[in-house]
Amino acid sequence: MAKNKKSNDPMSKLVALCKRRGIVFQSSEIYGGVGSTYDYGPYGVTIKNNIERLWWDEMTLKHENIVGLDSAVILHPKVWDASGHLKNFSDPMVDCKECKGRFRADQINGTGYGGGSDSGAGYSDGTGYGGGSGSGAGYGDGTGYGGGSEDVNVCPKCGSKNSFTEVREFNLMFDTTMGPVADDTVKTFLRPETCQGIFLDWKIVQESARLKIPFGIAQTGKAFRNEITTGNFIFRTREFTQMEMQYFVKPGETSELINYWKEQRWNFYLSLGINEEDLRWHEHPKDKLAHYAKEAWDIEYKFPFGWGELEGVHDRGDFDLKAHQESSGKDMTYFDDQTRERFHPQIVETSAGLNRAMLAVLADAYREDEQAGEQRIYLALAPHIAPVKAAIFPLVKKGGLPDIAHAIYTDLRKHFPVFYDFQGSIGKRYRRMDEIGTPYGITVDFQTLEDGTVTVRWRDTLQQERIHKDKVGEFLRDRLG
RNA sequence: GCGAGAGUAACUCAGUUGGUAGAGUAUCACGUUGCCAACGUGAAUGUCGCGGGUUCAAAUCCCGUCUCUCGCUCCA
Numbered sequence: 048m049a050k051n052k053k054s055n056d057p058m059s060k061l062v063a064l065c066k067r068r069g070i071v072f073q074s075s076e077i078y079g080g081v082g083s084t085y086d087y088g089p090y091g092v093t094i095k096n097n098i099e100r101l102w103w104d105e106m107t108l109k110h111e112n113i114v115g116l117d118s119a120v121i122l123h124p125k126v127w128d129a130s131g132h133l134k135n136f137s138d139p140m141v142d143c144k145e146c147k148g149r150f151r152a153d154q155i156n157g158t159g160y161g162g163g164s165d166s167g168a169g170y171s172d173g174t175g176y177g178g179g180s181g182s183g184a185g186y187g188d189g190t191g192y193g194g195g196s197e198d199v200n201v202c203p204k205c206g207s208k209n210s211f212t213e214v215r216e217f218n219l220m221f222d223t224t225m226g227p228v229a230d231d232t233v234k235t236f237l238r239p240e241t242c243q244g245i246f247l248d249w250k251i252v253q254e255s256a257r258l259k260i261p262f263g264i265a266q267t268g269k270a271f272r273n274e275i276t277t278g279n280f281i282f283r284t285r286e287f288t289q290m291e292m293q294y295f296v297k298p299g300e301t302s303e304l305i306n307y308w309k310e311q312r313w314n315f316y317l318s319l320g321i322n323e324e325d326l327r328w329h330e331h332p333k334d335k336l337a338h339y340a341k342e343a344w345d346i347e348y349k350f351p352f353g354w355g356e357l358e359g360v361h362d363r364g365d366f367d368l369k370a371h372q373e374s375s376g377k378d379m380t381y382f383d384d385q386t387r388e389r390f391h392p393q394i395v396e397t398s399a400g401l402n403r404a405m406l407a408v409l410a411d412a413y414r415e416d417e418q419a420g421e422q423r424i425y426l427a428l429a430p431h432i433a434p435v436k437a438a439i440f441p442l443v444k445k446g447g448l449p450d451i452a453h454a455i456y457t458d459l460r461k462h463f464p465v466f467y468d469f470q471g472s473i474g475k476r477y478r479r480m481d482e483i484g485t486p487y488g489i490t491v492d493f494q495t496l497e498d499g500t501v502t503v504r505w506r507d508t509l510q511q512e513r514i515h516k517d518k519v520g521e522f523l524r525d526r527l528g
Numbered sequence: 529g530c531g532a533g534a535g536u537a538a539c540u541c542a543g544u545u546g547g548u549a550g551a552g553u554a555u556c557a558c559g560u561u562g563c564c565a566a567c568g569u570g571a572a573u574g575u576c577g578c579g580g581g582u583u584c585a586a587a588u589c590c591c592g593u594c595u596c597u598c599g600c601u602c603c604a
Contacts, residue, residue: 067539067554073596132604219603240604274603283603337604359604398604418564443561470556474564481564493562502563509564 057351061413062280064424065091068483070409071281083274083284090483093434093464095288095405098319099267101431102290102399105315106265113263113292114256118244120269121225121235126243129374130367131338132220132236221271221285237271241289242396244268246367249295250379260381260392261304263294267401279352281402288401293363295381295392301362302342304395309344309360312397316346316357319404320429321411325349329356339366348407357407358399365391408432412484418509426484427507430527436463437487437523438480442473452491455501455516463523481506486526489519 065071069088087095106113127133220239224232238244245252245264252264267290274285281287296304309328316326331343342362347354368391372379380389412426430436439456441448449469456467466485468476477488488504495501500513503522514522 063539272603278598331604339604343604361604421565423565440563442563445561472561472564472566474566476565477563478565488564490563504563511563 057410057413058280060424061351061410064413064426064482065280065409070094070483083278084286085281085284090434091405094408094428094432095401097432097434098404098408099288099290099401101318102315102401102404103265103267105311105318106263106292110263112258112261113265113294114252114258116245116248116252116264116266117268118241118248118266120238120271121223122238122243122247124233124235125374126247126371127220127236127239129370130243131370132239134338219273221273239272240270240291240398241266241268242291242293242398243367245291245293246371246394249293249368253295253381260383261294261296261300263292265290265292267291279350279355281406282350282352282355284402287403290399290401290404292397294395294397296395297383298365298390298393301364301393301395305342305344305360305362308395308397312346312358312360312399316348316404316407319408319432320427321348321407325407325411326357327354329354337361339363348403348410350407350410355403356400357403358397361396361398363394363396365393367394368392414507423478423481425481425506428484428486430486433484433486434464435466435480435483435485436527437489437519438466438468438476438485440467440473440476440488440490441469442490442492444469446493446496448491448493448495451495451516452489455489455491455519459520459523462520463527477504477509487523491516 066073068090070091071085071087074084074086103115107115221237222234223237225235226232245266249264252258253262256262267288269286270289271286274283294304294308313326313328317323325348327347327349329345329347331337331340331345336343340361341364344360345356346358346360348357368379371377372391379391381392382389408428409426412428414425414427416423416425426433437459439452439459441452452469453467456465459465466480468479470476471479473490480488484506486506488502488506490502490504492502494513495516499515499517501516501519502511502513503519504511
């Protein structure tokens with residue numbers, strides 16, 4: 048564990064809070080941790096699930112023409128050939144020994160680098176990618192690249208000649224093998240994006256759910272990318288959850304629907320309680336589009352480390368369906384009963400990162416203020432995101448107060464995630480709840496013995512009001528929707 | 529992979545010229561406590577990242593190694 052964090056920067060403080068309160072923390076920590084993998088503790092998984100459920104409901108409940116799907120993580124290896132991932136997710140790289148710059152081998156002038164960009168050799172013969180499973184020996188000794196050519200390679204950054212390292216293969220997909228017998232295995236990949244499963248299944252989904260264009264298929268699930276560089280806490284990790292909806296539209300209607308979904312998706316982040324001033328649109332320049340995209344917009348959030356992408360709204364055109372039709376030989380067209388036309392649907396994609404959405408929610412909710420000269424840290428989470436909706440406290444341990452408080456707790460927990468605590472001073476118990484963003488604190492005091500009322504304290508302002516203990520459930524229901 | 533930095537309790541850290549580890553916070557128990565991290569008493573928690581070497585003796589000196597963090601390269 049590194050101890051050189053600048054503990055004053057906002058990101059470090061958020062990370063520390065996440066660990067302290069069991070929201071998100073380093074995975075495999077007893078073994079020293081594994082780079083950029085994180086586990087979500089009791090409160091973290093609840094926040095994450097809350098966001099995921101809101102997304103799911105937003106898609107499938109609020110749109111009558113969007114249905115859900117849960118496709119496999121491991122797909123037929125040919126999928127990744129057809130999708131372009133084998134070709135585009137695998138880059139041969141060289142480093143300049145002089146200036147330490149790194150470049151794609153096929154972008155260096157001069158030699159036969161790049162000449163043999165043999166991405167087609169991929170999975171089937173088992174030799175193409177990553178050769179040795181396991182340890183660092185993975186990146187092959189550059190077969191095919193930089194053959195025997197003696198031409199001069201010039202570093203585009205510092206101008207040094209022939210200062211490059213061996214070509215190394217960077218494969219951004221995790222590969223694995225199917226089948227227990229080593230000689231008889233098929234090389235497969237963990238999906239680097241969830242949407243391919245939607246493309247493979249769209250016809251059976253469309254037919255079985257009797258959907259007419261335009262319609263959408265929504266899916267959440269894990270995706271895996273062997274990122275060269277990870278970092279910024281849970282912003283970029285090698286294993287992450289995507290929330291993707293692929294919208295199948297008639298040719299010619301794409302741009303209108305892009306605008307519709309841009310508005311929908313923008314509003315989703317507002318509904319999570321994120322400050323609109325911390326959001327912006329970023330359009331990908333045409334010359335930097337991903338290999339499948341015709342038009343691409345990102346919603347970005349102003350993280351403590353800078354603007355970062357939360358979600359993309361993309362025009363994928365008919366790239367994917369045509370690619371799979373060509374590769375599989377199966378018809379991927381849609382027949383329009385009304386116009387008697389057959390065509391490849393155009394696809395508008397909304398592709399969000401759940402972990403990033405959660406990080407944005409946490410970063411946006413992180414607050415510090417001062418109460419009676421003491422610093423207070425709290426998460427101003429929207430109540431419908433908060434992992435615990437209310438905490439119930441007896442003011443002190445005597446006078447039968449704990450019994451009354453516990454009875455209220457037992458009753459409430461049938462309907463809400465609530466927490467009961469009697470340990471420590473009342474102020475300390477409030478603060479503990481503040482740090483996980485619990486919106487309401489309900490305290491049983493001596494007045495409760497007289498008239499049955501309790502205090503309800505609102506997290507952000509510390510203001511209290513008295514309501515009858517029998518009305519607490521109703522009070523919470525009103526405020527939590 | 530390159531460069532830089534860092535590894536001592538759950539957290540933040542201290543540990544003198546080598547003498548087998550401490551503080552605060554947090555946690556738990558009991559007491560106390562009339563609303564915002566109060567107080568008292570007590571308890572539990574470490575192979576000082578790992579391995580080797582020097583030494584009577586290593587958290588400390590030497591060598592190796594691992595991991596993490598940041599920057600760069602890359603990024604759908």
